[in-house]
Amino acid sequence: MSASINNVINVTLLEEGRAAARDNINVCAIMTSQPGVLSTAERWRSYKSPSAVEQDWGASSVTAAFANAFFGTSPNPVSAGGTLIIGYWNAAGETLPATAGVLRGSEISQAIVLPVLRQHEDWSFNITVDGTKHEVTGIDGSTAATLADVVEQIQDKLTPEVASVVFDGSHIVITSKTTGAASIVGYPEASSTGTFIGDLLAVSDGSGAAHVDGKADSQVDPETQLQALSALKALVNIKGVSFIDKILDAQVPLIAAWAKANAVIVYETFTGSEALEVDPANPAWAVTLASQTNFRMLYSKAGNRKLGVSYMARTHTVNFNGERTAITLHLKTLSVSAEDYSQTEIDKAKRIGLDIYTTIKDVPCVLSSGTNDFVDNVYNLMAYVDAVQTDSFNLLKTTPTKVAQTYYGVDQLEDCVEKTTRGFVRANVFSPGTWTLPDFFGDRDMFLRNIEQEGFYVLAGDLADQSAADRQERKSPVVQVAVKNAGAIHSGDIIINFNK
Incomplete structure (x- = not known):
C-alpha cells in the first residue's frame, strides 16, 4: 500500500458561508375581510396570476376584483420578481372549525430507511388514537419497493376509519379521523410481538416526532386592522399593503406609525370633501403633520379603493440591480379609471399630501403631491437601507476566516458599503450633484468632491480613536455615508421669446 499524500501536502478547504438575501422589496399585500379560504388559522396565500386568485376566491368576488386591479397594472411587482399576498383581516369575528389530532x-x-425495512417481515407497534389502543402487527417490509408500500400496510392494519397514515415525502403523518378536544394521536410504543418500527420511521417519542392534539370549535373575537397587519407581518415579509376596506379614521395614525416602524409602505385611498381640508380632525392631514411618510395617501372623489392597489402595484416594480431603473409615480398610468378634478381640488389635494389620478389632455396620469414626501423616495431608501445592512452582514458571514479589527478589515467594510451604494447610483436612485446641506463629515473638500463626482461619500472612523470597550466588543468604527438623491423632474417652466 502506497503512503498517503498527506505525509507531504495537506489541503484545507475553507468554504464560503451561505449569504443572506436582501429583502424582496416588491412583495405586496391586499388585506381582505372576505370569508373564504383564509382565516386566522391560515392568514395568507401568495399569488402570481389573477387566475389563481379567482380559483381560491371566485371570479366575481371582491377580492378577485382588487387582485385584477393589481395584476392589470403594467408593469406590476410580479414582473420585477415580486408577488401578491392576499392577507386576512378578521373584521367581524369568526368560528374556527374543530381540528383533528395529528402525529407528525x-x-x-x-433511501436510508428502506434497506432496513426489508430486513424484517414482522414490524409492529401499538398506538393510542382518541383514547383507544390499537395493535399494528405483521408489517412485512421484505418485499417493499418503496416506503409507500409499508405505509399502505400500516394504513390497512390501523384502518382508515381510525386514522389516516401518509408519507409526505419526508415525514410520516398520522391523523385522527375525528375532530375536537378528544382527538389525540399518541406516540407509537413497542408491541408484545414483532419488531418495533416506531424508531425507524421516526414517529416514536424521543425520535423528533411531535403530536398536536385536536381542538374544539372556537370563537375568535374581531380584530383591528392594525392587529391584522401585525399578525401578517410576523408571517411574511410584506413591503407594501393596501386594504380592500376603508382604514378606519381611528386606525390611521396607529397604522401610519406602525408602517414607519416596520419598514412597510401602506397605501390608503381617501374620499369626501373633508379629506381635502386643513383640519386636525382630517386623518390625512394629521398623517402629513406627523411626517409619517410610509403611509401613502391617495384621493378619489368617486371612492374607488382599487386606486390604492393599482398605485401600490405600479410603485413596487423596480429592480435595483439594473441600470437607470428607478422610477417616479408622477404622470404614470394605472389600471383604474381616471377622474376629473377642478383646479381647487387639485391644489387642496396637493397641500394635504394626497396624490390623485386624473387626465391631462385626455391622457390619464398620476399627479403627485410631495407634501408628505414622494413615494419613490420612501421606497428607494427602504430598499437601500436593507441592501447596505444585508450586504455588510454578508461580508462578515461569508468570509471563511474573519474580517480583522484592523485598518484592512475596516477598509473591507467601507468598500462593501461603497459597492452597494454605487449600485443604487447605477439604478439612478442617487447621482452626482451639489451638496446643499450645511452638515458634512470628514474632510470638507473631499466630502464635496465625492458627492459632485460620485453621488456619495463613505467614511469609516479611525481605529486609533476607538474606545477600549468597543474594541473588546469587536465593533467596527462607525461607517458614515452621505448620498445625493437623484430626484425626478415633475414640472418645469419654459419661456419663449418671440420676435416678429
Whole structure:
C-alpha cells in the first residue's frame, strides 16, 4: 500500500458561508375581510396570476376584483420578481372549525430507511388514537419497493376509519379521523410481538416526532386592522399593503406609525370633501403633520379603493440591480379609471399630501403631491437601507476566516458599503450633484468632491480613536455615508421669446 499524500501536502478547504438575501422589496399585500379560504388559522396565500386568485376566491368576488386591479397594472411587482399576498383581516369575528389530532414524524430518508425495512417481515407497534389502543402487527417490509408500500400496510392494519397514515415525502403523518378536544394521536410504543418500527420511521417519542392534539370549535373575537397587519407581518415579509376596506379614521395614525416602524409602505385611498381640508380632525392631514411618510395617501372623489392597489402595484416594480431603473409615480398610468378634478381640488389635494389620478389632455396620469414626501423616495431608501445592512452582514458571514479589527478589515467594510451604494447610483436612485446641506463629515473638500463626482461619500472612523470597550466588543468604527438623491423632474417652466 502506497503512503498517503498527506505525509507531504495537506489541503484545507475553507468554504464560503451561505449569504443572506436582501429583502424582496416588491412583495405586496391586499388585506381582505372576505370569508373564504383564509382565516386566522391560515392568514395568507401568495399569488402570481389573477387566475389563481379567482380559483381560491371566485371570479366575481371582491377580492378577485382588487387582485385584477393589481395584476392589470403594467408593469406590476410580479414582473420585477415580486408577488401578491392576499392577507386576512378578521373584521367581524369568526368560528374556527374543530381540528383533528395529528402525529407528525421527524424527517426521514427513503433511501436510508428502506434497506432496513426489508430486513424484517414482522414490524409492529401499538398506538393510542382518541383514547383507544390499537395493535399494528405483521408489517412485512421484505418485499417493499418503496416506503409507500409499508405505509399502505400500516394504513390497512390501523384502518382508515381510525386514522389516516401518509408519507409526505419526508415525514410520516398520522391523523385522527375525528375532530375536537378528544382527538389525540399518541406516540407509537413497542408491541408484545414483532419488531418495533416506531424508531425507524421516526414517529416514536424521543425520535423528533411531535403530536398536536385536536381542538374544539372556537370563537375568535374581531380584530383591528392594525392587529391584522401585525399578525401578517410576523408571517411574511410584506413591503407594501393596501386594504380592500376603508382604514378606519381611528386606525390611521396607529397604522401610519406602525408602517414607519416596520419598514412597510401602506397605501390608503381617501374620499369626501373633508379629506381635502386643513383640519386636525382630517386623518390625512394629521398623517402629513406627523411626517409619517410610509403611509401613502391617495384621493378619489368617486371612492374607488382599487386606486390604492393599482398605485401600490405600479410603485413596487423596480429592480435595483439594473441600470437607470428607478422610477417616479408622477404622470404614470394605472389600471383604474381616471377622474376629473377642478383646479381647487387639485391644489387642496396637493397641500394635504394626497396624490390623485386624473387626465391631462385626455391622457390619464398620476399627479403627485410631495407634501408628505414622494413615494419613490420612501421606497428607494427602504430598499437601500436593507441592501447596505444585508450586504455588510454578508461580508462578515461569508468570509471563511474573519474580517480583522484592523485598518484592512475596516477598509473591507467601507468598500462593501461603497459597492452597494454605487449600485443604487447605477439604478439612478442617487447621482452626482451639489451638496446643499450645511452638515458634512470628514474632510470638507473631499466630502464635496465625492458627492459632485460620485453621488456619495463613505467614511469609516479611525481605529486609533476607538474606545477600549468597543474594541473588546469587536465593533467596527462607525461607517458614515452621505448620498445625493437623484430626484425626478415633475414640472418645469419654459419661456419663449418671440420676435416678429
